[in-house]
Amino acid sequence: MLRSYRLPVMLGAVLLVGCQAVNTTSGGAVGVDRKQYMFSMLSTEQVNEMYAQSYRETLQAAASKGVLAKSTPTAQRVERIARNLIRHVPAFRPDAANWNWEVAVIDSPELNASAGPGGKILFYSGLIEKLNLTDDEIAAVMGHEIAHALREHGREALSRAMGVQMATQVGSALGVGQGSLQMANVGVEYLMNLPHSRSNEREADLIGLELAARAGYDPNAALTLWQKMSQAGGANPPEFLSTHPAPENRMELLRQTIPKVEPLYRQAR
Numbered sequence: 001m002l003r004s005y006r007l008p009v010m011l012g013a014v015l016l017v018g019c020q021a022v023n024t025t026s027g028g029a030v031g032v033d034r035k036q037y038m039f040s041m042l043s044t045e046q047v048n049e050m051y052a053q054s055y056r057e058t059l060q061a062a063a064s065k066g067v068l069a070k071s072t073p074t075a076q077r078v079e080r081i082a083r084n085l086i087r088h089v090p091a092f093r094p095d096a097a098n099w100n101w102e103v104a105v106i107d108s109p110e111l112n113a114s115a116g117p118g119g120k121i122l123f124y125s126g127l128i129e130k131l132n133l134t135d136d137e138i139a140a141v142m143g144h145e146i147a148h149a150l151r152e153h154g155r156e157a158l159s160r161a162m163g164v165q166m167a168t169q170v171g172s173a174l175g176v177g178q179g180s181l182q183m184a185n186v187g188v189e190y191l192m193n194l195p196h197s198r199s200n201e202r203e204a205d206l207i208g209l210e211l212a213a214r215a216g217y218d219p220n221a222a223l224t225l226w227q228k229m230s231q232a233g234g235a236n237p238p239e240f241l242s243t244h245p246a247p248e249n250r251m252e253l254l255r256q257t258i259p260k261v262e263p264l265y266r267q268a269r
Contacts, residue, residue, distance in 0.1 A: 143208030
């Protein structure tokens with residue numbers, strides 16, 4: 001029987017099979033240059049289409065409930081800011097200029113927004129209205145979410161999930177006990193998935209900050225945005241158990257990075 005202490009070695013070997021190291025974006029002024037490992041069998045186009053289908057279903061459901069905002073002042077603001085930001089995505093990823101970008105607003109009290117694979121942007125009106133966001137703060141949110149799409153963090157997460165599934169299947173075939181497999185799964189969750197998720201969030205913060213600055217939005221708005229988000233979020237779990245950086249760490253990173261993008265903001269203005 002394979003001993004449990006050999007499981008990390010087996011897991012690492014399986015994760016490397018079929019993976020390729022890529023860097024989905026250029027580093028920009030903020031210097032995001034982490035190599036990403038993607039399953040070659042999971043293409044960008046496949047992930048984009050998977051998300052596009054989910055996006056369409058979400059919009060259809062919202063339309064059927066009469067909450068898909070199309071011509072409201074909030075929807076018009078979001079669409080205008082999105083157009084401004086999208087013009088500058090080639091600075092990080094030239095091919096993203098050819099994505100089928102879409103922008104939608106759902107009239108809902110949720111404090112949420114996203115930009116999924118392939119350029120599908122979705123905002124909930126509650127985020128803007130409850131937090132009384134300025135255009136600069138909306139751009140900070142949107143830049144952050146667009147950065148996730150440009151970096152293909154969704155595809156990266158799916159690649160990791162596929163690797164873990166393959167490792168589990170191999171472990172079962174080799175007779176590893178359920179207790180050892182459960183221990184490995186816990187290790188994957190806390191030592192791989194969560195740190196990577198926090199890393200992705202930091203990358204999105206940095207690229208989003210620069211993207212907004214290039215579009216002429218004040219990068220300092222990222223600080224006021226996350227102050228509002230922190231106040232609205234209430235108690236937070238410890239950072240090592242969270243997929244998001246602790247608010248104070250996130251704010252400090254932004255403060256350190258703003259001077260790097262302020263020249264781009266001044267030029268855009």
